[in-house]
Amino acid sequence: MTAAAEVLAELRALRAGDLPTHGARTLAYVYDSGLSGVDELAAEAHALAAHANGLDPTAFPSLLRLENELVATTAELVGGTEHTVGAVTSGGTESCLLAVLAARTGAPEVREPAMVLPETAHAAFHKAAHFFGVRAVPVPVDPVTFRADPAAMAAAMDERTVLVVASAPSYAHGVLDPIAEIAAAAAARGIRMHVDACIGGWVLPHLGVPPFGFDVPGVTSVSVDLHKYAYCPKGVSVLLHAGAELRRGHYFASADWPGYTMLNTTVQSTRSGGPLAAAWAVVRHIGADGYRRLALDARAAAEEIAAGIGKIDGLRVLGAPDSTLVALALDGTPGFDLFTVADEMSARNWYVQPQFAHGVSPSNLHLTLSAANRGHEREFLADLESAVTVARAAGPVEVDPRVLEFVAALDPEGLTSEQFAGLLAAAGLGDGGAVPARMAEVNTLLAAAPPRLRERLLLEFLGQLHH
Structure with missing residues (x-):
């Protein structure tokens, strides 16, 4: 048997080679509130429920209560009503998968079902199309704003469309799609409308943006991640439906074997109660006022950094970000390479995420800003300007x-x-x-x-x- 201290020391050594999850220098994948004590609270709550199994809520009623309370809190944030129901999932991808599955199952009469989505919709929907045999119909977005085009979305809908998708906001550019117009077009055809608010659902309600949830007529489901801007540990997301009938399509039951009747609300069967308990504890601890402050801090950091990018010769911001995500691209032909800028930022201990050109979107660097970035904007922008200077001196990347x-x-x-x-x-x-x-x-x-x-x-x- 290996001593516990030795095991933990080895784990710490391994983790030392990872990108940092705190300190606001990893601008993708992780979210840092900057609040002290939150990690310790989450870890203790996780340990208390780690071995409980969400497979059977009658055996572990505490997990059922935690899930129901998280669903209710999330629903209230995005315009839910007394009819809104939901499920806690392992992350945004699972929430999106289940939204597509519910729509597909809910329209058994439709042969060769399809879903209409802007080309900026998250890749999770293409994964769902692959898994569930639903044809994805990507629709080009506005080449300047990168927002979905409601008229083009409406024109793409037909008798085989079982779901329409929009983003609040899109991951790549951080812009909010025109939800109301798209939802109205879907509702006119009797088609379900899903709003992917995985990355914005815990921020946008505090920023004065147009409604995007169940307070928009025609919206039938919304996904919101808690391990993003609710600053909970990975991985917890909530998928909400406007009513129980809409949710039923992603439930699963099997009594056709000699064991227990298996009942699942999500893709998973066995589910540790640890992430659920950790998320519940963090949400209870931070509270509505705390989340409002965190959202405003993250938004202020994004606005200041976006403004600063616009002042650096050779760079521009794509679109007009509505939330806490920023994409920066080359402005014209400045004689340097954006991927070299990314390398130079890594050398300065910042991780920025390269995104390749697709459709009307050029190659760019993605920034996910968290509340902890507030106060570090000048440092980031100074390093970015320095990285651009070095990249300009190096010139474009030369490949045969x-x-x-x-x-x-x-x-x-x-x-x-x-x-x-x-x-x-x-x-x-x-x-x-x-x-x-x-x-x-x-x-x-x-x-x-x-x-x-x-x-x-x-x-x-x-x-x-x-x-």
């Missing part, structure tokens, strides 16, 4: 044009695993799954690859990481 042309012409369906391994090695990702310290050249190659080829390349790389 013949390699770029070759990569762009490849057919991902016709390549073997061995050929993919060779491509990964050529891209600098082939050394046993090791990631190079500087990614600009790798990202330039990936940006040149068509989306399907990029998917296959990165899936093969993922396969190298996981034994």
Whole structure:
């Protein structure tokens, strides 16, 4: 048996190689309230319920109460009524999956069902389309604002559409889609309307933006993540429906075996009570007033950073962000590479997330700002300006044009695993799954690859990481 202290020491050593989850320097994946004591509260609450099983609420009624209270709190935040119901899930992807599943199951008469979504909708909906046999119909967005086009969305709806999706806000650009207009078009056809508020549901209600939840006629479901701007540990999300009948399609029951009758409200069967209890404790502790202050701080940080980006020669902000997410891109042809800027920010201990060009959206760097970023805006902007200066001196990333042309012409369906391994090695990702310290050249190659080829390349790389 290994001593507990030794095990924990090894774990701490391993964690030292990760991106920091606190300190406001990792601008994707994690959310930092900056509040003291919240992590300790969450950890204690998690430990109290970690071994309880959400599979059977009659066996663990405490978990049922915690879930119902989280659902009620979330519903109140996004315009829920006395009819609103919900389920706590493992994260935003599961919430989106279940929204699509409920819509598909709720329209059994529709053959070859489809869902209409703006091209900026989260990739989770494409995952749902893949899992559940629902055809995704992406609709181009406005090339300047990056918001969904209500008229184009309405034109894409037909007799096979079982769900329409909009974002509050979109992840890539942080803009709020015109929910009311899209919901009205869906309601006129009798189609369900889902609002993906996974990243905005706990922030937007405090920012004076137009309604986006159940107070908008035609909205039938809303997803909200608590492990984002409710600052709860991973992974807790809430999927809400306007009524119980709409939710029934993602419930599952099976009595067709000799064991217990299995009843599931989500994709999972066994569910640890730990994340649920941790989220409940954090939400109770911070409270409505606390969340309002955190939302305003995060928004103020986003506004100040967006304004500062606009003053840096060669950079611009995409769209006009409504919330706490900012995407920065090159302004014109400034003679430097955005991926080099990302590398230089990493060298200055900031993680900014590269996003490749897609549709009307150019390559850009994504920033998720949290409440803890308030007060550190000048430091970030100074480092960003310094990174741009170094990138400008370095010039554009140079990759052999013949390699770029070759990569762009490849057919991902016709390549073997061995050929993919060779491509990964050529891209600098082939050394046993090791990631190079500087990614600009790798990202330039990936940006040149068509989306399907990029998917296959990165899936093969993922396969190298996981034994």
